[in-house]
Amino acid sequence: MTQKSVFSVCGMCTVRCPIQVEVQNGQVEFISGNPHVPAMKGAVCPRGAAGTALLLDNERPRTPLIRTGERGEGKWRKAGWDEALDYVAEKLNQVKAGYGARSIAFSDRGGPFRDMHRAFLKGLGTPNYNNHDSSCAKNVQHAALSLTGMGRKAVFYDFKNAKHVVLQFRNIFEAINVQEVNDLMDALENGCKLTVIDIRANISAAKATGFMMIRPGTDYAFNLAVIHEIINKRLYDERFVSRYMEGFKALETFVTPYTPEWAQTETGIAAATLRSFAQELAKAAPSVIWHPGWMTARYKDSFYICRSIYIINALLGAYGTRGGLPFVLKPGDVGAKSLKSFMDLYPEPDEKRADGAGWKYTHFEDGPGLAHLMFKAIEEQEPYPVKAYIAYRHDPLMGYPDPDRLRRIWDKLDLLVSVTFSWSDTAWHSDVVLPLSTYLERESIIATKNALKPQFFVRKRAVAPRYDSLADWEIISELARRMDLPDLVFDRVEDVWNFQLRETGLTIENFDAKGLVDLADEAVYKNFDEFTFETASKKIEIISENLEENGHLSLKPYEPPAFPKEGQFRMTFGRCAIHTQGHTVNNPLLNEQMPENTLWINTAEARKLNISDQDIVTVSQNGYSETIRAYVTDHIHPDAVFVIHGFGHRIKAESRAFGKGLADNKFMAGGLDIWDKAGGAIAYQEHFVTVSKG
Ligand SMILES: Nc1nc2c(c(=O)[nH]1)N[C@H]1C(S)=C(S)[C@@H](COP(=O)(O)OP(=O)(O)OC[C@H]3O[C@@H](n4cnc5c(=O)[nH]c(N)nc54)[C@H](O)[C@@H]3O)O[C@H]1N2
Ligand SMILES: Nc1nc2c(c(=O)[nH]1)N[C@H]1C(S)=C(S)[C@@H](COP(=O)(O)OP(=O)(O)OC[C@H]3O[C@@H](n4cnc5c(=O)[nH]c(N)nc54)[C@H](O)[C@@H]3O)O[C@H]1N2
Ligand code: SF4
Numbered sequence: 218m219t220q221k222s223v224f225s226v227c228g229m230c231t232v233r234c235p236i237q238v239e240v241q242n243g244q245v246e247f248i249s250g251n252p253h254v255p256a257m258k259g260a261v262c263p264r265g266a267a268g269t270a271l272l273l274d275n276e277r278p279r280t281p282l283i284r285t286g287e288r289g290e291g292k293w294r295k296a297g298w299d300e301a302l303d304y305v306a307e308k309l310n311q312v313k314a315g316y317g318a319r320s321i322a323f324s325d326r327g328g329p330f331r332d333m334h335r336a337f338l339k340g341l342g343t344p345n346y347n348n349h350d351s352s353c354a355k356n357v358q359h360a361a362l363s364l365t366g367m368g369r370k371a372v373f374y375d376f377k378n379a380k381h382v383v384l385q386f387r388n389i390f391e392a393i394n395v396q397e398v399n400d401l402m403d404a405l406e407n408g409c410k411l412t413v414i415d416i417r418a419n420i421s422a423a424k425a426t427g428f429m430m431i432r433p434g435t436d437y438a439f440n441l442a443v444i445h446e447i448i449n450k451r452l453y454d455e456r457f458v459s460r461y462m463e464g465f466k467a468l469e470t471f472v473t474p475y476t477p478e479w480a481q482t483e484t485g486i487a488a489a490t491l492r493s494f495a496q497e498l499a500k501a502a503p504s505v506i507w508h509p510g511w512m513t514a515r516y517k518d519s520f521y522i523c524r525s526i527y528i529i530n531a532l533l534g535a536y537g538t539r540g541g542l543p544f545v546l547k548p549g550d551v552g553a554k555s556l557k558s559f560m561d562l563y564p565e566p567d568e569k570r571a572d573g574a575g576w577k578y579t580h581f582e583d584g585p586g587l588a589h590l591m592f593k594a595i596e597e598q599e600p601y602p603v604k605a606y607i608a609y610r611h612d613p614l615m616g617y618p619d620p621d622r623l624r625r626i627w628d629k630l631d632l633l634v635s636v637t638f639s640w641s642d643t644a645w646h647s648d649v650v651l652p653l654s655t656y657l658e659r660e661s662i663i664a665t666k667n668a669l670k671p672q673f674f675v676r677k678r679a680v681a682p683r684y685d686s687l688a689d690w691e692i693i694s695e696l697a698r699r700m701d702l703p704d705l706v707f708d709r710v711e712d713v714w715n716f717q718l719r720e721t722g723l724t725i726e727n728f729d730a731k732g733l734v735d736l737a738d739e740a741v742y743k744n745f746d747e748f749t750f751e752t753a754s755k756k757i758e759i760i761s762e763n764l765e766e767n768g769h770l771s772l773k774p775y776e777p778p779a780f781p782k783e784g785q786f787r788m789t790f791g792r793c794a795i796h797t798q799g800h801t802v803n804n805p806l807l808n809e810q811m812p813e814n815t816l817w818i819n820t821a822e823a824r825k826l827n828i829s830d831q832d833i834v835t836v837s838q839n840g841y842s843e844t845i846r847a848y849v850t851d852h853i854h855p856d857a858v859f860v861i862h863g864f865g866h867r868i869k870a871e872s873r874a875f876g877k878g879l880a881d882n883k884f885m886a887g888g889l890d891i892w893d894k895a896g897g898a899i900a901y902q903e904h905f906v907t908v909s910k911g
């Protein structure tokens with residue numbers, strides 16, 4: 218019997234927790250949290266534990282596949298890797314010859330393992346790398362940039378030491394990051410207060426010391442009134458504001474009309490409740506975290522909500538503070554050398570991005586762009602034709618609104634490739650499917666974690682691939698070989714790692730003991746006077762020139778959203794602890810635990826429609842309908858219905874998920890055009906449905 222323990226990185230969601238994998242006779246026996254990372258407490262979440270089921274699942278793409286029928290028809294021919302990669306490279310070269318390299322677009326799921334494939338795109342000469350973020354956290358990212366000149370990940374949420382945590386459209390105990398959950402649990406045991414502001418009582422609300430049910434779409438009104446109250450009652454941190462805030466006076470004037478009484482009529486939350494909440498926050502300050510949100514692609518003003526949250530954190534002096542939002546450190550900040558980057562091998566492509574980020578819209582960062590605007594460029598072939606698209610660990614047909622329109626847009630493509638470890642609607646619609654080994658079967662490039670205690674970490678292969686799949690670095694390397702980018706061609710993963718470590722003084726053996734290398738001995742909190750924001754004034758700038766130059770106000774007056782008409786409900790959605798987006802619903806273990814989603818509907822509203830708990834109901838919009846089981850509850854606002862996102866799969870390859878539950882993104886007609894013009898993200902919750910029994 219052989220037994221080994223492998224340090225690796227979970228891949229069941231994009232949090233990428235450090236794990237330890239127990240392997241017996243070449244089989245994965247058990248997955249736990251990496252014991253060398255104390256905040257993991259040896260745990261993984263339910264999805265992390267179901268990695269073994271993903272590995273064993275025979276309903277995932279098992280060899281490269283090339284389409285033989287129409288797109289989406291599900292007719293495939295199995296291909297060897299050489300044939301599939303030759304096919305993709307040849308098509309990419311044709312597109313490049315016919316339209317230029319910029320005609321090749323690519324999207325992925327963000328994260329720390331991107332350097333090599335981004336370098337591949339740069340080497341080809343296309344600027345059109347995109348991540349998924351216009352469907353997720355783009356508004357938070359742009360809000361952070363607009364105020365501080367730094368991205369959202371420049372700060373750490375120091376839950377463990379916090380005294381008051383506020384979750385507003387952030388459901389930390391179901392939308393899980395294991396280390397954050399553990400840290401917050403510790404804090405709660407130490408008396409930390411937890412306030413949840415949500416449209417329904419989720420699991421986080423059940424653990425909260427305070428819960429406010431807010432009318433969907435009115436969060437900005439609530440937050441403006443909180444700012445009003447903090448300023449009006451002089452509850453803010455004067456030292457922080459005078460040292461680090463530019464534009465306080467303008468803010469003070471702007472919020473004058475937004476009293477708690479005014480907000481009460483918009484949000485349904487009593488003025489007195491808001492007032493005592495503001496007092497409590499001030500009492501806990503500066504060890505306060507008002508989480509700026511994660512999946513914030515919800516409303517046309519979500520960007521301004523995120524800005525208001527960052528402003529509140531600043532007013533309370535939480536920036537840079539223990540128990541608040543301390544700044545993360547990069548390797549260079551602790552005297553370490555950075556990894557050598559594949560991206561540095563090639564010059565910036567001398568081309569404008571198809572999505573307009575960075576030139577048409579200079580308030581949007583150009584690095585990862587906005588995928589929905591890239592899709593628009595495919596549709597209109599403007600500012601130039603985009604003819605090839607690689608969806609790399611990305612399923613836009615499940616993750617963007619209006620999939621039928623997206624399919625029609627993609628009709629304009631000469632090549633559509635999906636690189637994936639499970640079936641997805643996008644893979645099913647592709648010309649070529651390149652099966653990625655699951656995270657337990659593949660190595661990844663070394664990654665950097667900027668943190669209070671920065672580190673390098675690596676994913677090691679726990680077991681050999683079960684099917685004919687490859688690791689990311691192998692796929693990119695083989696495409697690079699075929700597309701004349703010799704610097705990205707590697708035969709062994711050790712050579713990839715050696716390249717990255719070249720200037721660090723480390724070798725891959727340094728990762729053996731813990732799966733990671735700490736670059737500092739302990740967490741470092743910067744001193745108050747050492748903070749530097751990356752704006753021109755080096756302070757938090759309430760007035761953003763960049764925003765204003767692009768025609769957006771820095772301090773935008775509140776405008777009520779469209780509310781549902783009689784008989785309509787706002788379509789809302791979120792996460793549960795058992796599934797990740799759309800890609801675990803066919804996982805044998807997780808599917809068994811939760812095979813379908815249900816429709817949360819308020820008890821009084823359900824009664825009007827003669828709907829009882831567990832009834833089958835029909836949800837409709839614009840003549841499109843799906844059925845789902847009702848969950849009748851007092852714990853959701855009457856304006857909204859709610860589902861867990863990711864269900865309603867309709868592809869034959871997934872027998873367990875087929876036809877189960879409802880797909881929320883199909884109830885977002887026209888949704889690719891409904892987005893937050895200041896923050897860049899899709900506004901997914903500006904859609905209404907009707908519900909009937911049966
Ligand atoms: N288990 C699990 N964990 C995950 C994921 C997963 O799929 N499964 N996905 C990961 C990803 S990609 C992301 S982006 C994060 C998402 O993390 P979160 O953004 O925290 O998760 P969500 O469940 O999408 O939304 C949070 C809450 O917003 C509420 N909400 C909806 N509309 C409104 C509103 O108008 N106002 C207010 N105040 N609240 C509202 C919902 O009811 C929900 O409880 O989770 C990550 N973690
Ligand atoms: N209607 C609606 N739309 C949404 C959302 C919603 O709640 N409602 N949520 C939005 C949010 S927050 C996000 S982040 C996006 C997500 O949208 P996507 O990023 O498209 O969602 P995933 O299901 O995570 O898709 C990742 C795909 O990559 C494949 N994959 C390959 N390798 C790996 C790996 O190592 N790890 C992982 N995790 N996947 C791999 C998976 O099999 C899957 O097919 O969708 C957004 N769209
Ligand atoms: S939160 Fe869960 S699924 Fe996501 S990486 Fe961590 S253990 Fe894996």
Ligand SMILES: [Mo]
Nearest residue numbers: 352353354512
């Ligand atoms: Mo997300």
